[in-house]
Amino acid sequence: MLQQALSLFDTGAYERAAEVALAGGEHAEQLALAARCYANLGRYGEARELCERSIRLERLNPNSHYLLSMIREQAGDDEGAITSLKHALYLDxxxxxxxxxxxxxxxxxxxxxxxxxxxxxxxxxxxxxxxxxxxxxxxxxxxxxxxxxxxxxxxx
Structure with a gap:
C-alpha cells in the first residue's frame, strides 16, 4: 500500500495517493504521507489532523514534526510552525x-x-x-x- 501511495504521490495524484495511504491502516508513515498529500491540495486542516495522528504514533520522528511545521506555516500559524521546527531539531x-x-x-x-x-x-x-x-x-x-x-x- 505505501509503495503504491508513494508512486501516486510522485506523479502528483495527491487525492488518490492519500486514499491509498489511508486504506493501509493507522500507521505513522502512511498518515504522514496522506498529510503531505492534503497539504499539497491546500487542505491544511485535514493535513494537520493526520500529521498530528502520525506524531502520536511515532513521537520521535523529526520528519513528522518538520511536516507539521510546514502545514502550520501554510495555514498561517507561524508560532506553531516554529514550535514544530524546534521539536524536529531537538530530535535531530x-x-x-x-x-x-x-x-x-x-x-x-x-x-x-x-x-x-x-x-x-x-x-x-x-x-x-x-x-x-x-x-x-x-x-x-x-x-x-x-x-x-x-x-x-x-x-x-
Whole structure:
C-alpha cells in the first residue's frame, strides 16, 4: 500500500495517493504521507489532523514534526510552525531543512539574530556536503544551490 501511495504521490495524484495511504491502516508513515498529500491540495486542516495522528504514533520522528511545521506555516500559524521546527531539531540536531525553514520564519518575523543563527547552522551542515549533492526532499536542489540561496537572503 505505501509503495503504491508513494508512486501516486510522485506523479502528483495527491487525492488518490492519500486514499491509498489511508486504506493501509493507522500507521505513522502512511498518515504522514496522506498529510503531505492534503497539504499539497491546500487542505491544511485535514493535513494537520493526520500529521498530528502520525506524531502520536511515532513521537520521535523529526520528519513528522518538520511536516507539521510546514502545514502550520501554510495555514498561517507561524508560532506553531516554529514550535514544530524546534521539536524536529531537538530530535535531530543536524536537520538541515529545519534550520533553513526556521531561519526563513525568523526572517519573516523580523527576528534577525535568530534568523542568522539558524541560517548559520544550515550553512555549517551544508559545508559537509558536496556542492553537487542533491538534498533530499527538495525536488533536486543541490547543496551548492542552497548555500547560494542562504547567502543571498542572509548577511553571511
Amino acid at each position: 540536531h543536524d536537520y538541515l531543512l529545519a534550520y533553513f525553514a526556521l531561519g526563513n520564519l525568523f526572517r519573516k518575523r523580523g527576528e534577525r539574530q535568530e534568523a542568522e543563527q539558524s541560517f548559520g547552522n544550515a550553512l555549517r551542515l551544508l559545508q559537509r556536503l558536496d556542492p553537487n549533492e542533491a538534498i533530499p526532499d527538495t525536488e533536486g536542489m543541490t547543496a551548492g544551490m542552497l548555500i547560494h540561496l542562504i547567502k543571498g537572503i542572509s548577511r553571511r
